[in-house]
Amino acid sequence: MKNKKKSFGGLGQLTIPVIALCLLVIFNLVRDMLFIYYFKDPNYVSFFSIELTKNNLDNMVFAGNLISIINGASELAILAMGMTLVTAACGGQDISVGAAAAIAGSVFVKIIKMSPWVNGIVVLFAFVCACIVAMIFGSFNGTLVAIFKIQPMIATLILYTCGRSIAYWINGGATPTVSSPVISAIGSFIPGIPIPTPVLIVIAMAIVFKLLFKFTALELFTQSVGINQSAARLNGINSTFIKLLSFIILGVCVAVSGCIGVSRLGLINHETLLLDIEMDTILAVAIGGNNLGGGKFKISGSILGAYVIQMLTITLYSMKVSSTDVKAYKAIVIILLVVIGSPVVKEKFGKLMSKLLGNRSKTAVKGA
Amino acid sequence: MKNNNRYQREPLTDTQLLMSITIVIFVVMYLLAMIILQGGFLHPQQIFDMLNDNASLIIVSCGLTVVMIGAGIDISVGAVTSLVVMSCVMYLNNGGSIAGSVFLALCIGLAFGMMQGFLISYLDIQPFIVTLAGMFLARGMTTILSVNPQKVEHEGFAALRSIKIEINALGYTAPNGNFIPARMELGVVVALLCIVFIFILLKYIRLGRGFYAIGGNQQSALMLGINVKRTRFLSYIISGVLSGISGYVFMMHTGAGNATNAAGMEMNAIASSIIGGTLLTGGVGNVLGTFFGTLTLTTIKKIVVSSGLNDPWWQSITTGGMLCFFILLQSVVLNRRNRKK
Amino acid sequence: MQNEILLQMRHIDKVFPGVKALNGVDFTLRKGEIHALMGENGAGKSTLIKVLTGVYRMDGGEITVEGKNISIHSPQDAQNNGISTVYQEITLCPNLTVAENMFIGREDGAWIKHKDYEKRADEILTRLNIPARSTQQLENCSLAVQQMVAIARAVDMKCKVLILDEPTSSLDDKEVNMLFTLMRDLKSQGVGIIFVTHFLEQVYEVSDRITVLRNGELVGEYLTEDLPQVELVARMIGKELDELMDLGETEEKEKKETEVFYEAENLSSTDALPFNFAIKKGEVNGFTGLLGSGRSESVRAIFGADKVTGGDVKIKGQPVKITRPIDEMKNGIGYLAEDRKRDGIIAELSVRENIILALQVLNGMFKPISRSEAEAFADEYIKVLNIKTASRETPVGSLSGGNQQKVILARWLLTHPDYLILDEPTRGIDVGTKLEIQKLVLKLAEDGVSVTFISSEVEEMLRTCSRLIVMRDRHIVGELKGADLNQAKVMKTIAGGEA
Known part of the structure; x- marks a missing residue:
């Protein structure tokens, strides 16, 4: 029963996302080969091509599928980081992140709109306000979960139900636009830097998390609470606080990704901003090999998971699958992935392998 | 020990307690609406309207309750409903028969139930992920079938749709003097049958108690000789088939298919089950509670509309508030009970 | 009756990744005896029990019940072969009633006759002197009562082999005595009982025979009266007891x-x-x-x-x-x-x-x-x-x-x-x-x-x-x-x- 994950080449829980990424890369490579060398399609652009082009603001920027994958997955990756923490501590998921991001985005836009001019300071102030609001909603969810002991999915169902309406209400029933060089710098490129800003923000967030785990014992405490709350309490860990904290941290992630989402389009649409992202986020956490029942976790797995999802989406787009139909194909790939990752299948596969390998003793194969 | 008095009254079980609270709140709320808002609430037709509009939600919630009692979750129900609607509409419009369309609806539901049940029970994959994939699959297939709304143009079906059960005793005389009997659609009958069926299943059939057992303690259930995997598998099959039926009822209600049909229905169904006293942790729940949960949810929405809060956001904000109230109430009640022990 | 062999396990092997949990273990249970299974933690007692009850599959060996070769793949198989287990941790469903817990998983027919089951459950509870009502939610009973309900269930299943895995660890003395009375009662009816416990005195109080395991291997089978307590401990830990002194x-x-x-x-x-x-x-x-x-x-x-x-x-x-x-x-x-x-x-x-x-x-x-x-x-x-x-x-x-x-x-x-x-x-x-x-x-x-x-x-x-x-x-x-x-x-x- 134990250490089964280790049997796949020592990657531990990162096995699934890494395999998935590899499969996607191989698939696209094969497709590239086919089109370039076999069909000799002159209009075909390699999936992996990255070019330096001028954008409409006269900046030199990178473009290409790979760039749009890592760029497009930014909000997802940021949310997945926070979601991993909540999942680990509470053994459940927050399904209100999309709705909460819409609220945060609305606050962001509302504050900017209230100012007669737009500059960096105003945007920063607006972001801080959005953060505070998202943290308040996060602590609302967190209170329900940590103090009232309600399952996370149910507790966050409340905000899921009414969050987007609250966002609508904040903006008084409109979908206001904001346009400013600062906003577009956040949403696309900072002049002079060819890498999309959201990607930089993801990197910054990842570093923040890394430092958080390095300079605090949050990781150990979170895992302890997630695995055995009763034991954690008797060892002096304040599990209520840890759970609440995980939701507040998720709140920050929500605000960041909400503001990125708003900045990309330069407007807030409460209905469509980060629509259905909660499902993708949970999926990213799961693909990252994290147990959705809480306990041990790896943020890096979730981030990889986010890129797997986005790469899948872009691959499908590049195959001219319409955006509404993508879901169906995505579902098939997800099912394949989880089937490959399923312990039952792994075990069967392991047995098959040990039979094929014949002479090697069973213990050697299993215990590897 | 005085243990021989079999007829001593047992304290309410969690299921009964939570359900009773919901029923009381529903009745009080409805009575208040009758007194304060009056209008439509005074006519029995209001209840029938609620049933007519929500028959498919009720059916889906029944299936979800079964899955939730078994400590699972199925968030594909809304998407499967939508897929069934779209497939049946296309099938009917391409010269299919009514019997065929019913068969098709059941098959699609069954297929999803089987696929999800197999992955969850026999391959031991987390239900949330599997049914999320199922939801994506069903939604995607719906749009692949048709992105544009499709109206049913099938005479037999139109006739079937127009069958309404009229109850004169509950009718009323409109201000213009016309007598309008209370009207109930066929779908409501189907929904009520589903409730009765699931109720009997959960209470009096071996399989039904098995759902409670695996939800209460999976390991114990295994030790008690219950085939946990098969039981769980069957819970998803029930949910899948009920989604199929729900799709057909949905189509009978709207008479058209649309890619956005039944959007968010899974969350409404989960909310109904929760308000009705089903716990997501499993082992606790009751389909009657779910029925009243759906009614409560609908009544709240009706009340919001009737009280003149016309801005589009109020309906879901109040629903959220109400949901919050019920969830907190349950939590407080259950925590107090657990502390007493 | 004592010498009629009821259950025989021969050369049982069980391998876990990296560990050989059972290595060619033999175990024999006769009709109408209480047979204590002893060993340190990690000796393989639980593994042997779990193999017998179908929780684990054995990797080698054979099991016979009353001379018939049987294969056990699931707890149901074990039940069908007359092997019932009461575990240390309560393995009943807290959200069901006492009666349901006694009859679930072995109902006759698809319908549940609540009244009928409740009546039968009450009869058994009264007979065994268990302070519970059949209509009570199990979670409203004390741990000891829950344990006894589990035993009542096994008793009612007319089991031939009853396995009690650390049944006394959450019972007080009075309840332990009640349990022993019950065990002797069952023994006289010809049931073979496998009794796993850490309490040495209890072994000597109630058991007829002792099998000792150590490190996944059989140390030996002894008549209880022939094996003094000190020697039993010595066999279990495999070293002499100077240290105790x-x-x-x-x-x-x-x-x-x-x-x-x-x-x-x-x-x-x-x-x-x-x-x-x-x-x-x-x-x-x-x-x-x-x-x-x-x-x-x-x-x-x-x-x-x-x-x-x-x-x-x-x-x-x-x-x-x-x-x-x-x-x-x-x-x-x-x-x-x-x-x-x-x-x-x-x-x-x-x-x-x-x-x-x-x-x-x-x-x-x-x-x-x-x-x-x-x-x-x-x-x-x-x-x-x-x-x-x-x-x-x-x-x-x-x-x-x-x-x-x-x-x-x-x-x-x-x-x-x-x-x-x-x-x-x-x-x-x-x-x-x-x-x-x-x-x-x-x-x-x-x-x-x-x-x-x-x-x-x-x-x-x-x-x-x-x-x-x-x-x-x-x-x-x-x-x-x-x-x-x-x-x-x-x-x-x-x-x-x-x-």
């Missing part, structure tokens, strides 16, 4: 130091009635009493594990206010909880992380123990306490019970406590480790650490404690020290009456 000699000293470390007046919690308590520096005292007498609840109150509702606490003479475990930890108190799985280990975390947990909490969130430091701590205590683990990164959940207990001990030792509360540290672990823990307690006391030691085995407490606090019905009824510290006196005080 050893311990006896170091015990005799009374602590001379008078400095009181901890003092509580009228301390009460949600689960414990008000009581007074004090412990000196370097003293080992014990709480004793039957299960449910309030001994665990009292020490939990001392640690603040349950919500403290009143009382004045002084530590080193200074009044302190305690509400949560962390307050106590900051005052140098450590607490090893009774229920290791529920309140002790963090199963999926590594030995290293489990060991540093309490110290890390004391250090606070913002002063993480560095990886290298943590590794050094873990290695040190793995060596000092002789923890048997593949590496310091092994998940604690995969260690044996005794080693898990040592990891938790290490966790508290690492905080260098002034006062350590050990609630049943020796429960469910093998004899060798028990001894090591007792020695450790005495050594700690020598180093000036105050220890409160609780054990169900009075003998263990007599060996380690210099003062015993006796509880009955949630009240302290006596305090024994010096010459009063002997088994007879303790028993008398626990039982009440003239004491």
